[in-house]
Amino acid sequence: MSVKNINYKDIYKQMLLLRRFEERAGKLYKMNEIAGFCHLYIGQEAIVCGVRALMDHKKDIMVTTYRDHGHMLALDMDPKGVMAELTGRGSGFSKGKGGSMHMFSKEKGFMGGHGIVGATAPLGAGIAFAQKYQETGGLSITFMGDGATNQGQVYEAFNLASLWELPVLYVIEDNGYAIGTSKGRCCAGGELYKRAEPFGIPGRIADGMDLDAVLEVAQWGLDYVRKNSKPAVIQLSTYRFRGHSMSDATKLYRTKEEEEHMQQNRDCLKLLQEKINLSEREIASFEEAVKQVVDEAEEFALTSSQPDASELYTDVYAD
Secondary structure, three states: OOOOOOOHHHHHHHHHHHHHHHHHHHHHHHOOOOOOOOOOOOOOHHHHHHHHHHOOOOOOEEEEEOOOHHHHHHOOOOHHHHHHHHOOOOOOOOOOOOHHHOOOEOOOOEEEEEOOOOOHHHHHHHHHHHHHHHOOOOOEEEEEEOHHHHOHHHHHHHHHHHHOOOOEEEEEEEOOEEOOEEHHHHOOOOOHHHHHHHHOOOEEEEEOOOHHHHHHHHHHHHHHHHHHOOOEEEEEEOOOOOOOOOOOOHHHOOOHHHHHHHHHHOOHHHHHHHHOOOOHHHHHHHHHHHHHHHHHHHHHHHHOOOOOHHHHHOOOOOO
16 A cells, blocks of 8 residues: 655654654753653654644544643644643643643644543544534544553443444554553553454554554555544554653663664664655754754743633633
């Protein structure tokens, strides 16, 4: 299956933005400018950028987990608003009340990051039900981690999505670790996408560090759901270069040799850089442009005011 009309340089720049933004977020966390939990997306950029390149941005809706900053940026949510929310400012996407895990943008078709493991599966099914009921023609693109596939609510969602023929594409970002437990120690039965097969939901697996592989399997999944108005699952094998969260010591469950091997040989940015043969001049130009965006996002966030106390009572109940 071929994927047409892909601008690799644009995707590279987008992936680079995700990487540098997350690195800056990690720095600000260590400076105590970001409080609470903070789960970085470093290493997994090819997945959401590849899926995003094939979405229908007028109709499709995305929902994801707590490792969500990359998804926001991939959907062109303003980096200033994302960083402001991370730092708890009133100018953030959730007015400083959501923090790292709970930002939303109806305008960009982003129905949030969610902190409960496995929760995106029923949420994504619900979004797909609404789209089918309202005849929008759009899909629900629903992300989850490998650890989420051990949760019962995922299979309840698979059952209803198949039974009601809902237009949802489930994307499993398999980074090999459910917090600090390796997939081999907690997930029985072979590859995770096969867990949907008993419900009549087809699936495929691909290398999530190779952008072309992501594009090919995402194109298959999106085409299947659009054509049949039925669910599908894609599993993308990837690797996070940082801990589960900023408070996580990976040395307790990963070896230094493993991490170094993945960073040196399986970095999706480096692999794409080599694939499209970027010159040093082009790389430097992309780096400069991205640095300016990230610098401006940090400055905007740190100079924005804290939310007013009255915000505690807004957006709590529907009018």
